[in-house]
Amino acid sequence: MPAFSLFHYIQFQLQQSYSVNLLSKRSVKMAFPSKEAQIKTFLKSMFDEGLLDCQFTQIQALQDANNPDFVNEVVTLFCTDTERIITEMNKFIKLNSYAVRLTGSSSSIGAARMKAACVDLRRASDDESKERCLQALDAMTREYCLFRNKFHTLMQLDKGFIGMDANQQ
Amino acid sequence: MEVTSCSSKPHVLAVDDNLVDRKLVEMLLKKSSCKVTTAENGLRALEYLGLADEQENALESNESKVSMVITDYCMPGMSGYELLKKIKESSATKEVPVVVVSSENIPTRINKCLEEGAQMFMLKPLKASDVQKLTCHLVN
Numbered sequence: 001m002p003a004f005s006l007f008h009y010i011q012f013q014l015q016q017s018y019s020v021n022l023l024s025k026r027s028v029k030m031a032f033p034s035k036e037a038q039i040k041t042f043l044k045s046m047f048d049e050g051l052l053d054c055q056f057t058q059i060q061a062l063q064d065a066n067n068p069d070f071v072n073e074v075v076t077l078f079c080t081d082t083e084r085i086i087t088e089m090n091k092f093i094k095l096n097s098y099a100v101r102l103t104g105s106s107s108s109i110g111a112a113r114m115k116a117a118c119v120d121l122r123r124a125s126d127d128e129s130k131e132r133c134l135q136a137l138d139a140m141t142r143e144y145c146l147f148r149n150k151f152h153t154l155m156q157l158d159k160g161f162i163g164m165d166a167n168q169q
Numbered sequence: 170m171e172v173t174s175c176s177s178k179p180h181v182l183a184v185d186d187n188l189v190d191r192k193l194v195e196m197l198l199k200k201s202s203c204k205v206t207t208a209e210n211g212l213r214a215l216e217y218l219g220l221a222d223e224q225e226n227a228l229e230s231n232e233s234k235v236s237m238v239i240t241d242y243c244m245p246g247m248s249g250y251e252l253l254k255k256i257k258e259s260s261a262t263k264e265v266p267v268v269v270v271s272s273e274n275i276p277t278r279i280n281k282c283l284e285e286g287a288q289m290f291m292l293k294p295l296k297a298s299d300v301q302k303l304t305c306h307l308v309n
Binding site: 055058059061062067070073074077078081097100101103104105107108109110 | 186187188189190192193196197200243245272293294295296297
């Protein structure tokens with residue numbers, strides 16, 4: 001049985017998301033919005049969809065002229081760490097401690113839906129229900145891919161604008 | 170950006186096994202004008218403080234004196250609680266304030282740490298206002 005390949009799973013998800021690029025449809029009918037405006041709109045939608053919570057605002061606020069790439073750096077660190085952990089989780093060894101760890105890092109970065117999915121996974125693992133663990137692991141992986149794909153789109157725009165905006169809630 | 174002398178900035182040792190949390194606490198502390206050293210586990214933290222078993226003189230082992238330690242509670246191997254105990258047991262470091270952070274709000278855990286001499290117990294995720302609360306007392 002081939003080993004689970006998170007890399008291929010993510011690549012597949014990315015291909016799916018490129019075909020539904022919400023920005024390209026709008027540009028046909030109206031004047032092309034500035035990159036800054038695109039990023040603001042995109043981020044707002046992530047907050048509205050519950051993908052991000054106010055902790056992410058804390059992360060944005062740490063980016064400044066001295067640390068112009070902080071958001072990108074910490075999100076990249078989070079993604080690399082998470083992918084490694086998800087791969088290990090699929091071996092079903094130390095699932096509980098990995099779930100605790102991932103709950104912590106997704107909470108620290110403000111990835112709200114991912115954090116909720118990790119909490120479910122941890123509960124399933126505490127209850128020692130293999131079926132629920134499989135479901136919860138799958139749900140959490142999907143939330144991670146959604147988060148990662150959104151950021152991938154965002155980083156393709158000018159990353160200088162992802163820092164804190166005074167008007168942003 | 171000018172480099173200020175070591176003695177004017179508080180020096181904080183931040184201990185956490187989680188990479189993302191380490192990066193976050195480091196940046197939060199730097200924004201609060203602290204010099205930061207990070208450690209990925211309790212053992213590394215003890216080594217830095219000069220308290221590891223094979224080290225004899227604590228004061229010779231670090232470049233600039235640590236004004237505060239912030240440690241995560243849940244770490245593999247030595248927990249934040251065990252690290253707190255070791256810091257408080259040594260005459261060289263018992264006066265150093267230790268703050269314990271955790272993602273879980275468990276009263277028995279909190280009380281245990283406070284009884285052992287923790288300055289404060291804070292909940293994760295850490296925010297700028299949390300760190301400002303901790304560091305405003307350190308600037309002298």
